[in-house]
Amino acid sequence: xxxxxxxxxxxxxxxTFHSNSPFLLFNPLSLKSLFTNLSIMSxxxxxxxxxxxxxxxxxxxxxxxxxxxxxxxxxxxxxxxELSDVIFHFNNLMTFKQTKRLMQNRFPRRLTGIQLxxxxxxxxxxxxxxxxxxxIEEITHYATQRMxxxxxxxxxxxxxxxxxxxxxxxxxxxxxxxxxxxFLCDGLFRSIRVYQYKLSIFTHSNDKYRSLxxxxxxxxxxxxxxTYESIKADLMRQNRDLSTPAVYxxxxxxxYPVEETLLPIAKRSLVRHIETTRMQDI
Numbered sequence: 001x002x003x004x005x006x007x008x009x010x011x012x013x014x015x016t017f018h019s020n021s022p023f024l025l026f027n028p029l030s031l032k033s034l035f036t037n038l039s040i041m042s043x044x045x046x047x048x049x050x051x052x053x054x055x056x057x058x059x060x061x062x063x064x065x066x067x068x069x070x071x072x073x074x075x076x077x078x079x080x081x082e083l084s085d086v087i088f089h090f091n092n093l094m095t096f097k098q099t100k101r102l103m104q105n106r107f108p109r110r111l112t113g114i115q116l117x118x119x120x121x122x123x124x125x126x127x128x129x130x131x132x133x134x135x136i137e138e139i140t141h142y143a144t145q146r147m148x149x150x151x152x153x154x155x156x157x158x159x160x161x162x163x164x165x166x167x168x169x170x171x172x173x174x175x176x177x178x179x180x181x182x183f184l185c186d187g188l189f190r191s192i193r194v195y196q197y198k199l200s201i202f203t204h205s206n207d208k209y210r211s212l213x214x215x216x217x218x219x220x221x222x223x224x225x226x227t228y229e230s231i232k233a234d235l236m237r238q239n240r241d242l243s244t245p246a247v248y249x250x251x252x253x254x255x256y257p258v259e260e261t262l263l264p265i266a267k268r269s270l271v272r273h274i275e276t277t278r279m280q281d282i
Contacts, residue, residue, distance in 0.1 A: 044089055049139050059139045067150050074154055078260035083154040090147040093140050161265045164254050167273045170228045170247040177274055180246030181235055184266055187253040192220040210271050
């Protein structure tokens with residue numbers, strides 16, 4: 001389930017923003033005390049599980065501090081960038097577990113060439129040490145299970161928000177819909193957030209995906225005067241370079257955080273809506 005949803009979200013992650021602290025060695029403390037003292041450890045480096053002293057208990061508490069922060073964001077209905085980040089780390093661990101050598105074309109894209117070279121050297125040293133590899137195996141197994149549970153919580157929230165969004169065109173759509181505007185309205189019913197968007201092609205691992213870039217323009221008060229059609233007409237008068245834009249409304253009754261949840265999911269949903277409509281018209 002996790003890998004399927006992870007792939008689904010990755011393919012749309014380019015619609016928005018893909019969002020490292022050093023390893024610390026800990027003395028045995030109570031879990032509550034550890035979480036308090038580990039506030040600076042709320043982020044993980046790309047290679048956290050093979051950095052510094054490779055000890056299961058220490059890595060366990062590093063991971064738990066990180067996941068506590070992620071789960072706290074999910075409890076506040078804030079999905080991004082935490083969901084992207086924990087999926088990255090999960091896929092990172094799975095790659096490490098499933099391959100005998102870390103090849104550049106298979107390891108996660110967020111690593112630099114120097115980091116990849118370092119990892120290959122570290123990996124070569126590790127495979128010669130059975131005891132060390134056993135410790136890493138325990139760390140990665142534990143971490144993937146805990147991350148999987150967190151990802152499931154995040155993707156359940158993602159699906160709930162996505163299913164509570166409705167998308168509709170404003171007026172007649174032009175033949176080309178790769179550029180235009182979308183209006184985002186949440187359950188507070190106070191304002192209409194106006195964004196300009198542009199779709200383009202993004203290539204990853206020989207597969208092509210649609211990427212959506214957006215720019216926030218303004219807020220309009222929701223009233224009888226500021227209808228969707230009147231806002232669209234005003235935008236067309238202001239921007240002569242985009243005289244026949246595609247315009248969509250994205251509405252929800254939810255009142256979740258806009259920047260961390262509603263906007264990222266709205267953008268992904270808009271990409272899917274445009275592509276689905278495009279395929280139906282062929």
